[in-house]
Amino acid sequence: MSFYSIYKKYKNIDLNKLFESRPKDIKKVLMQDNMSFDDFSFLLSVEAEEYLEDMAQKAHRITLQNFGKTIQLYTPIYLSSYCDNKCVYCGFKKDNLIKRRKLSLEEVEKEASFIAATGLAHILVLVGDSREHSPVSYIKECVKVLGKYFASISIEIYALTENEYRQLIDAGVDGLTIYQEVYDEQIYDELHFSGPKKDYIFRLDAPERGAKAGMRTINIGVLLGLNDFRTEAFFLGLHAKYLQDKYTDTEISISVPRIRSYAGSFEAKHSLSDKNLVQMIMAIRLFLPRVGVTVSTRENERLRENLLPFGVTKISAGTTTAVGGHTLDDKEKSSLQFDLLDKRSVADITEMLRRKGYQPVFKDWMKV
């Protein structure tokens, strides 16, 4: 059994209409500790929009209870931008005429040392999907270098086999981030024009392979804007629950990136408002009280700050989406994968969190 069977069961769900004729009593839904799929879909529905403040109160309460006023900090490190995929929404897609780059191990060390000096101890490794330019063996070597500087190393790379995940865990990786981007199988097929990522099911089962291999944390997500956000949020929540139920010793978290522009811009068909994003985060928090929620620098400063009480547990800081973005000369670094809205340094983000009464958590793991 894989999550695919659950997806197939619910794939025709329409949260824009489901509760039109049978609205639920929000007070009753919010009083429960355990929410059914039906309750969760109600929290994501158009009808539930009227009750955002009620949802916010409870979402805040259970976030506080489960995580306290603490926020984990991390930053991505881009190692290579060569890519064999043609994903229509991505700045690194194969046919995009951009400046590409792959870091040597010396350059990785230089970037690592620069980032570590900001105080960050959790790092997220990114490479493009190219088994030629950035094979698992290359990532393994880079991870060994990064291990000297960071307490926790996660990867956000192309989907691997269980055995490959195990190899990276042995090299020092403890976390896996992999987004389905869009759960709707047909839209997925249309947007992933060609390349290894076109295999929907291999991608869908990647988090599960990571869990089987022994990843400590698994972060899944959807790229918001590619499809109706209610449907996508529903499947994201179900996928997180599926993993949480089946791999009880793995920490499951979710990300909610909204699509950002890049060189050779892509127009998102299903753009969503801040209000939609807030509803989505809160619905997932209420459905899955223990799940982690990551908000990246794709969102602007003000929104990121305002989202904190609703369930956010992890944010990035001091971010660049260019390969070598921290230490290479402008001439040397790659083009950006996408533009950022929050360009604040680690020190600024730390200061902001303290001002808002949150403890910035730099280190929350060590290699054992």
Next chain:
Amino acid sequence: MKDVLNIGGREFLNRLLVGTGKFPDKRLVKDVLEAAQTELVTVALRRVDIDSEQENILDYIPKDCLIMSNTSGARNADEAVRIARLAKACGCGNWIKIEVISDNKYLLPDNVETLKATEILTKEGFIVLPYMNPDLTIARQLVEAGAAAVMPLGAPIGSNRGFKTEEIVKIMVKEISVPVIVDAGLGVPSDAAKCMEMGCDAVLVNTAIATANDPVKMAKAFDLAVKAGRMAYISGAGASFEQANASSPLTGFLREEMQVK
């Protein structure tokens, strides 16, 4: 006579143990520990950053407070043992609270793996305080394995639900020879007082203090409650009855008989 708590050969006057997670500001930890008059504090090694000047939690713990590392993040006995050894190696001493959790949804401990880790670590000279689901048989085995105390949960960790495991813990208090410390789930000071009145040797509180609007004041409140509960236990509370009990309906005839005589 002084009322001392003896754990692993060391004497404590204060019976409120405090955890250091979830605080909105690390700097608060120092004030909280002072307000609670805590002598034994637990710190998750995963969050200790020895090299950081500002971010090392150990710098916020008063010098006279004993630090007990915990193995938060361990998913099995093997990981707990490795974390304990790391803690010792980085100068955090040999007091260890074993926390083995393979269930991320409810954060309930794994008693079987906890027992395995206890057996290994006590042999290596650690003072071991295992966090556990209340269970008399496992508690006895933990004592047999050399645990310095046992730490049954009062309710799921972080839940602030109060002392829900009372009936089982009551039996443990009666039967277990080492200190019984209720760890996790206590939400308000009266929960802590209840544990102490019943004869528990100490309580460990974290979330209820860390997530209060005023953690320092809440720490003080827990301190007072623990002291009040302990004092009540030592005083020997009067028996309580379910109904008013002025006459003796069943044995009253005996009195009448006596009067006739």
